[in-house]
Amino acid sequence: MRIVCQFSCGAASAVATKLAIAQYGDGCEIINAYLAGEHADNRRFLADCEAWFGRKVVILRDEKYDADPIEVFRRTRYIKGRQGASCTKRLKRDLLRTFEQPGDVLVLGYTSDEQWRLDDFQEAYPDRPVVAPLIERGLTKTDCKTMVERAGITLPFMYLQGYQNANCIGCVKGGAGYFRAIREDYPEEFKRLADVEAEIGPGAYILRHRSGPLKGQRFPLHELPAGKADRKEWLPACGVTCEIAEQEYTS
Ligand code: SF4
Structure with a gap:
């Protein structure tokens, strides 16, 4: 066994x-x-x-x-x-x-x-x-x-930066706050993921609007609005x- x-x-x-x-x-x-x-x-x-x-x-x-x-x-x-x-x-x-x-x-x-x-x-x-x-x-x-x-x-190292996991840099299981942090800390990796997402098209967009008139609709990482970065966001x-x-x- x-x-x-x-x-x-x-x-x-x-x-x-x-x-x-x-x-x-x-x-x-x-x-x-x-x-x-x-x-x-x-x-x-x-x-x-x-x-x-x-x-x-x-x-x-x-x-x-x-x-x-x-x-x-x-x-x-x-x-x-x-x-x-x-x-x-x-x-x-x-x-x-x-x-x-x-x-x-x-x-x-x-x-x-x-x-x-x-x-x-x-x-x-x-x-x-x-x-x-x-x-x-x-x-x-x-x-x-x-x-x-x-x-x-x-x-x-990513724990020491404040992240709650040691997943891939820009793990696709993350949310908007997490991706703002990745964009700040790892701009090249963020761009690489955002570029492939854009290349595939809207069906591949990872993030969704959480509130407002567009609530529920997906949007591309390249259009992630400025806001609070959240390194402590829980990811599976x-x-x-x-x-x-x-x-x-x-x-
Ligand atoms: S789910 Fe996240 S950590 Fe797992 S392989 Fe994909 S990007 Fe990497």
Whole structure:
């Protein structure tokens, strides 16, 4: 039986992995899907965590799109919709499938305030063996960041900038406040995403007006109005559980 930890270069998945290793030892496999859109400092964080774990992380890397979300959008002419984000589907799910074995126990990095996510997962997949070490121990996201720092590891650079995740720079799961922050901090990455969005056309627009006469209508990133940048905006994690859940409606 394998205990599979999906390490996503975030603090919660780091602590969940560390706890799983402490509990299950050699039965643990740690995997990470490399994403070219992430900040380069995520790789430094991964290396620091490998030293903390005392174990190597198996890196899976998409070759078809060179692990680059922008390349996925350009070639599939689709960014995201009701069926989820095309980047997570193309850059993670297929890779993770190549790694899966029957009977794997999945380590979920849900924090104590995310019990509802665990409930949803178990309701959807009652036969899928899982453990949720952070919920079992009542650990929050803040606890996890503190534990990582106490281990002498510097958090990923985007956390230090105030972001709540270490997702790709300009993650398509973000909202207007998040994208204003990305436009300020990472203008080149913002432009690259805005350009491909414009190239594909209105059906690909990520953001919608939240109020006013245009409420509900989509608008392009290139027309994102000035306003408050929000680095603390909560974004869904881009992890294995999302991929498994997405299989429900994208297979
Ligand atoms: S972090 Fe965001 S942009 Fe990157 S692959 Fe995941 S959903 Fe896509």
